[in-house]
Amino acid sequence: MTVGHDAGAPSGAPAAIRTRGLTKVFKGGQVAVDALDLDVPRGSVFGFLGPNGSGKTTTIRMLLGLVTPTAGDHALLDRPLAEALPSVGAVVEGPAFYPYLSGEANLLRYDAANPASSARDARSRVGQALERVGLSAAAGKRYRAYSLGMRQRLAIAAALLRPRELLVLDEPTNGLDPQGTREVRALVREIARDGTTVFVSSHLLAEVEQMCTHAAVMSHGRLVAQGTISSLHGGRPALLRVETPRAAEAARILDGLGLAEVTAAGSHVTAELGGHAPEEINAALVRQGVPVRGLAVVRPSLEEVFVGLTGEGFDVDG
Amino acid sequence: MSTADISAAGTSTAGVSTPAAEASAAGASAAGTEVLGQAAASARTAGRSGGVAAFARLLGSELGLTFRRPRNLVMLALLALVPVLIGVVVRTFGSDGDAGGIVAATAGNGLMLTFVSLYVLVPLLMPVAVAVVGGDAIAGEANAGTLRYLLTAPAGRTRLLAVKYLNAVVFSLALTVTVAATALITGLALFPVGDVTLLSGTTVTMAEGLLRTLLIVGYVTAGMAALAAVAMALSTLTEIPIGAVAGTVVLIVVTQVLRAIPQLDWLAPYLLPTRWTGFDAVLRDPVATSDLGQGLLAFCAYTVLFGSLAWARFTSKDITS
Ligand SMILES: Nc1ncnc2c1ncn2[C@@H]1O[C@H](COP(=O)(O)OP(=O)(O)OP(=O)(O)O)[C@@H](O)[C@H]1O
Ligand SMILES: [Mg+2]
Numbered sequence: 001m002t003v004g005h006d007a008g009a010p011s012g013a014p015a016a017i018r019t020r021g022l023t024k025v026f027k028g029g030q031v032a033v034d035a036l037d038l039d040v041p042r043g044s045v046f047g048f049l050g051p052n053g054s055g056k057t058t059t060i061r062m063l064l065g066l067v068t069p070t071a072g073d074h075a076l077l078d079r080p081l082a083e084a085l086p087s088v089g090a091v092v093e094g095p096a097f098y099p100y101l102s103g104e105a106n107l108l109r110y111d112a113a114n115p116a117s118s119a120r121d122a123r124s125r126v127g128q129a130l131e132r133v134g135l136s137a138a139a140g141k142r143y144r145a146y147s148l149g150m151r152q153r154l155a156i157a158a159a160l161l162r163p164r165e166l167l168v169l170d171e172p173t174n175g176l177d178p179q180g181t182r183e184v185r186a187l188v189r190e191i192a193r194d195g196t197t198v199f200v201s202s203h204l205l206a207e208v209e210q211m212c213t214h215a216a217v218m219s220h221g222r223l224v225a226q227g228t229i230s231s232l233h234g235g236r237p238a239l240l241r242v243e244t245p246r247a248a249e250a251a252r253i254l255d256g257l258g259l260a261e262v263t264a265a266g267s268h269v270t271a272e273l274g275g276h277a278p279e280e281i282n283a284a285l286v287r288q289g290v291p292v293r294g295l296a297v298v299r300p301s302l303e304e305v306f307v308g309l310t311g312e313g314f315d316v317d318g
Numbered sequence: 319m320s321t322a323d324i325s326a327a328g329t330s331t332a333g334v335s336t337p338a339a340e341a342s343a344a345g346a347s348a349a350g351t352e353v354l355g356q357a358a359a360s361a362r363t364a365g366r367s368g369g370v371a372a373f374a375r376l377l378g379s380e381l382g383l384t385f386r387r388p389r390n391l392v393m394l395a396l397l398a399l400v401p402v403l404i405g406v407v408v409r410t411f412g413s414d415g416d417a418g419g420i421v422a423a424t425a426g427n428g429l430m431l432t433f434v435s436l437y438v439l440v441p442l443l444m445p446v447a448v449a450v451v452g453g454d455a456i457a458g459e460a461n462a463g464t465l466r467y468l469l470t471a472p473a474g475r476t477r478l479l480a481v482k483y484l485n486a487v488v489f490s491l492a493l494t495v496t497v498a499a500t501a502l503i504t505g506l507a508l509f510p511v512g513d514v515t516l517l518s519g520t521t522v523t524m525a526e527g528l529l530r531t532l533l534i535v536g537y538v539t540a541g542m543a544a545l546a547a548v549a550m551a552l553s554t555l556t557e558i559p560i561g562a563v564a565g566t567v568v569l570i571v572v573t574q575v576l577r578a579i580p581q582l583d584w585l586a587p588y589l590l591p592t593r594w595t596g597f598d599a600v601l602r603d604p605v606a607t608s609d610l611g612q613g614l615l616a617f618c619a620y621t622v623l624f625g626s627l628a629w630a631r632f633t634s635k636d637i638t639s
């Protein structure tokens with residue numbers, strides 16, 4: 001079930017998550033995850049993207065041992081699962097707690113389930129976890145009375161009960177207000193700074209773009225791309241966009257400088273930047289008397305990359 | 319670095335060739351032991367020495383949930399009320415009529431109320447309470463979604479099942495002790511205290527009577543614990559706790575009906591309810607140990623059988639709730 005350290009593999013860094021041919025076919029023939037080869041390097045903040053129903057949660061359930069794969073191998077932290085799990089914090093498919101217990105009592109309950117946690121410092125660790133997610137004031141309140149965002153925060157607090165080597169967060173900002181979302185992003189960055197690997201599933205692309213160093217994209221249970229955020233962008237060229245009342249003239253100059261795909265339209269010109277320095281292009285335009293109102297380098301957003309990979313359709317992956 | 323590469327759909331990730339993956343899969347067990355880091359190794363040693371303490375902590379947490387849950391406390395309180403009711407009724411109406419047998423015996427000695435109360439509660443009401451706790455054990459956590467967090471904590475499936483079962487056994491014991499204790503107190507308060515006349519007509523001292531009551535409490539607890547194993551097995555089959563509880567109660571009722579059918583006499587010894595009321599063996603002189611032994615054997619057999627079923631199911635189940 002587990003994959004050892006393949007000594008011959010060129011990937012130098014140890015893996016936080018590694019899967020090979022990971023597949024899940026549910027009863028009834030639904031292929032939820034199809035031959036997944038995932039490599040999450042240690043220390044990365046890894047965005048796990050994909051449309052609804054593309055198999056993200058099923059993958060996470062397999063990684064955590066909740067669901068048995070139909071085929072394939074997987075390993076967390078290069079260790080057997082039972083030994084890795086105490087060092088892994090997880091949020092899987094939203095929060096789930098005992099409604100009649102307080103937030104604090106709920107965390108103590110989950111902490112008691114971890115054989116690697118000691119009862120001695122449990123209270124202080126629970127207190128710290130609650131503080132990190134801004135729930136200290138609601139610690140004694142029954143979970144039943146928590147708002148959606150408070151519940152989500154409590155789930156994140158449960159993942160932070162101990163110092164972790166890996167955090168697996170399935171849509172952690174679901175239901176959070178803008179402040180909450182920002183706080184979670186800041187929290188993830190802070191956790192990552194301490195050396196913890198963060199594996200975060202989401203379909204909020206802007207969020208992933210802001211917070212992640214790496215990403216993978218799922219579609220219909222298959223992995224369609226994975227790599228660093230810049231390498232994902234790298235598939236598409238950056239564009240230069242110049243605003244000027246004399247667009248035709250500017251286009252001629254850009255052509256002359258050797259830029260590709262130069263198109264003039266109305267009061268602006270676009271071209272592929274290629275290896276050129278934008279400041280030199282600006283200087284050249286000004287030198288030749290073209291008034292430059294604005295000049296910008298436009299990189300394709302992750303959203304465009306994502307839509308390019310998973311298609312425009314709105315239908316869920318069935 | 320392979321992670322920096324983009325793998326397009328259908329092509330394999332550059333840098334991670336299939337043979338490498340196969341090789342690693344083939345040598346997984348060997349490599350798995352080699353790569354154990356210092357931390358993992360020390361965690362394992364700590365796990366061994368602290369394993370008992372950690373298990374006790376989880377059991378403590380489980381007992382805390384069970385015995386603080388209003389529903390369970392209400393069940394205990396209601397069942398504790400039954401001996402009081404019986405005592406008051408016998409005291410009020412039993413003495414002035416020509417009541418015979420067991421009622422007269424109850425009116426004649428404070429200790430007999432314990433026996434009578436258990437005889438009334440053991441066939442159905444106590445089992446229902448145990449079914450509620452046992453049936454809720456896994457299905458309740460699955461239904462609330464807390465099961466996935468317990469298992470990723472990681473509680474361990476076998477460990478969690480063991481804790482849940484022990485919790486149900488402790489609840490069974492608490493239930494039996496509660497009923498017996500209120501019956502004893504009520505009996506001593508309402509009826510004469512003294513030597514006890516057994517079912518076989520011989521008389522024993524009050525002290526021996528108390529000792530025999532303890533024996534009954536142990537026997538009834540074992541019977542309820544066997545039922546808890548059945549409820550737990552059903553609990554691993556569903557994500558709807560009420561389903562597991564209702565299923566267990568239906569099983570109890572059906573077996574009670576089967577017992578009552580004369581043509582099925584041969585089946586009766588193998589049914590749990592037949593054995594539950596077998597504790598009257600304690601009230602014979604000498605104690606009918608072979609009957610008690612057979613009853614305990616049946617409880618053991620049920621516990622092992624249904625415990626194994628629960629384990630087999632729970633350790634292989636996909637947790638998708
Ligand atoms: N228990 C199950 N039985 C059968 N099919 C399932 C089960 N759980 C999930 N699936 C199917 O597997 C596929 C992947 O589901 P999954 O929950 O992994 O998607 P997801 O990427 O997490 O989606 P979302 O973004 O909506 O959370 C879906 O088609 C879903 O219908
Ligand atoms: Mg999901």
